[in-house]
Amino acid sequence: MNPLSNKVANYTESQNLLFDFVSRGIVTLDPQSLGIEEGIHAEIYEKEKTLFDEKTPISCANIPEILSVIRSPGVVAACNQLVGENWAIVPYAHATPFLSGPRDQHWHKDDNGPYNQRRHRHHQAIQIEMLYYPGEVREDMGPTATIPYSQYWTFNHEENHDNFAGADHLDFGYVINGMQNTVVSGPDSKYTTEEIVARRTKHDVRMRQAIENTGWPLVTSYEASPLRAGSVVLYSHNLFHRGNHRRDDWQTWKNNPRFMWRFWLYRTTHPQQASTSARFEMPAKDEVMDLDIGDATEDVKAIWRHQFDWIRFGEMPGISADESDRGEASRLFDQIQSTGDAGEPLRVGAAYRLAALEDGTLAAEYLGKALVSERENVRRAALYGLIACGGEAVGTLLDAASSSRKWVRRVAISGLGDIGVLSTDVLNGLEKCLLRDESRYVRSAAAISLGCIVRRALGRGEGVEFVSQAVSLLLDSLKLEKNRLGMDRAQGRSIKFVRPTDESDVCEGIGIDYGIDRFQPIRSVVRENVLWSMVVICTNGNERLDEMKDPVVEMLTAIVRSEENVFCVGLAIDALQRLSRCYPELEQTVWSLIDSLPLRSWESLVCSGFDLKKVGEFES
Numbered sequence: 001m002n003p004l005s006n007k008v009a010n011y012t013e014s015q016n017l018l019f020d021f022v023s024r025g026i027v028t029l030d031p032q033s034l035g036i037e038e039g040i041h042a043e044i045y046e047k048e049k050t051l052f053d054e055k056t057p058i059s060c061a062n063i064p065e066i067l068s069v070i071r072s073p074g075v076v077a078a079c080n081q082l083v084g085e086n087w088a089i090v091p092y093a094h095a096t097p098f099l100s101g102p103r104d105q106h107w108h109k110d111d112n113g114p115y116n117q118r119r120h121r122h123h124q125a126i127q128i129e130m131l132y133y134p135g136e137v138r139e140d141m142g143p144t145a146t147i148p149y150s151q152y153w154t155f156n157h158e159e160n161h162d163n164f165a166g167a168d169h170l171d172f173g174y175v176i177n178g179m180q181n182t183v184v185s186g187p188d189s190k191y192t193t194e195e196i197v198a199r200r201t202k203h204d205v206r207m208r209q210a211i212e213n214t215g216w217p218l219v220t221s222y223e224a225s226p227l228r229a230g231s232v233v234l235y236s237h238n239l240f241h242r243g244n245h246r247r248d249d250w251q252t253w254k255n256n257p258r259f260m261w262r263f264w265l266y267r268t269t270h271p272q273q274a275s276t277s278a279r280f281e282m283p284a285k286d287e288v289m290d291l292d293i294g295d296a297t298e299d300v301k302a303i304w305r306h307q308f309d310w311i312r313f314g315e316m317p318g319i320s321a322d323e324s325d326r327g328e329a330s331r332l333f334d335q336i337q338s339t340g341d342a343g344e345p346l347r348v349g350a351a352y353r354l355a356a357l358e359d360g361t362l363a364a365e366y367l368g369k370a371l372v373s374e375r376e377n378v379r380r381a382a383l384y385g386l387i388a389c390g391g392e393a394v395g396t397l398l399d400a401a402s403s404s405r406k407w408v409r410r411v412a413i414s415g416l417g418d419i420g421v422l423s424t425d426v427l428n429g430l431e432k433c434l435l436r437d438e439s440r441y442v443r444s445a446a447a448i449s450l451g452c453i454v455r456r457a458l459g460r461g462e463g464v465e466f467v468s469q470a471v472s473l474l475l476d477s478l479k480l481e482k483n484r485l486g487m488d489r490a491q492g493r494s495i496k497f498v499r500p501t502d503e504s505d506v507c508e509g510i511g512i513d514y515g516i517d518r519f520q521p522i523r524s525v526v527r528e529n530v531l532w533s534m535v536v537i538c539t540n541g542n543e544r545l546d547e548m549k550d551p552v553v554e555m556l557t558a559i560v561r562s563e564e565n566v567f568c569v570g571l572a573i574d575a576l577q578r579l580s581r582c583y584p585e586l587e588q589t590v591w592s593l594i595d596s597l598p599l600r601s602w603e604s605l606v607c608s609g610f611d612l613k614k615v616g617e618f619e620s
Helices: 014-023 039-053 065-070 073-083 193-197 202-212 298-313 326-336 341-355 360-371 376-400 406-419 424-436 440-460 464-480 487-491 525-539 543-562 566-582 584-596 602-607 612-619
Strands: 026-029 107-109 127-133 168-170 231-236 259-266
Touching: 014 026, 014 073, 014 298, 026 073, 039 065, 039 259, 065 127, 065 602, 065 612, 073 127, 073 231, 073 259, 107 202, 298 341, 326 341, 326 360, 326 376, 341 360, 341 376, 360 376, 360 406, 376 406, 376 424, 406 424, 406 440, 424 440, 424 464, 440 464, 440 525, 464 525, 464 543, 525 543, 525 566, 543 566, 543 584, 566 584, 566 602, 602 612
Parallel strands: none
Antiparallel strands: 026 231, 107 168, 127 231, 127 259
């Protein structure tokens, strides 16, 4: 390998991790901070290169050393700060290989369900992505390109077919007109070497213009490089990013590939009292980006401040009373009506500032009006504002959950998941949406929300007497919901161009064929979301689950043994593994089930407590 340039990426200091994440949306861990032997990265790289050259499928099964990186002290400590202890990894979610090469991806936010499945995008630190680079990454090797400070802004998707699939796209025209399929570098490129190296190709120009045209504050392109071998990048699941073309000599690519592993992490525990003494303090400059942020607007700061406190406490403990008059609330309500994509920061910022008013009832009143707007981008902003209001907004969201308009029900039920407390009223609202709503999107939102509410109930000790009832609803849903052929296969088109149908108003994801008879290319967004919630609930298992333990184990075991949807199987075995930590008598059953699987997602299992030293016993 060629040596790195003298410039080395600014790795994140542990004391800056929280602020950098909630503001910039991306942090980088120095391989020296991981707490493992650095020689392991070269071992992983060489194994991966050999397997890739042999055209052998690559996973944690044949490179188990990657599991030591995932569970390294430095990675675990950083992720614990961001998504809480006992975090989970989405199973079977295409962890590797990701190579840089001659093409550019378009800017996009990843689908937040496996393989292009659409879900509610939490502003809270519920989901993050982990990127791991076993080899060094020079600036000309096609480093991952990102748009820091973009994670809180997005585009409509409910009736915008550009974004119907799980990912949100910036400049989808880049895909439609075929630029994504055109090589930028390499032997078949139509660009000169000088244009490629100087970033003057039409592709480079278009990528920059796409960012500039948003009109959003602080956004600019940032390439995660140069990186030492073994670097780990953590970023918000809502951050715009893309794959990037290489700018070095294409004749060196085969012998010097740039590999990347990607893992999707999600929260299973509710934030407790902060284990760090970090306080929200605004630096004048982002040194990594070489960007002045001290003059960020109050709209932007309100979001950062709220998320910084939530990630530590799960609440908004200190509320400003500077904007507590009705006149200010009226002005902010008008600001939420701002139009156009460039108005997204104005809308969302106004919603958070409303939530920060001293009079929470007044804030919920105005945000409740915005929640029933005919415009999706206004409803979206209002939703995040109501979530930031906390308990004051539960009544508003409960009322909206019974709306005759499915899009209002969908956002309301998603909001309840983020702030609701287990109670008879909340469970009644969730039951109606989960089991009887005609909209699959609404049912899927209710499935996720139940897990979030139970997570918070068990973490805070509030409403725990309703946990068994909540679990029973999830089991009832699994008895009702069916898998279907992946939408891309059913419609005979790329997942990026699938459309809603009479059966499904939400993108359920790609039908994956792993070449194993046991698993079929079928999906169900509701079933998968229910099982996602079961992973969360089983992580927090205590005596409150005793009453439901047997039916839960029976259902999850049946899924692992016979389900043909690989994602359902992966989530079910993860949930059982976590439950066995509370009920040790389940351990042998879980081991037997793992042994029976023709394909195993070790990255999720080691995070749920499976001894990584025993992986070899199953894969030998």
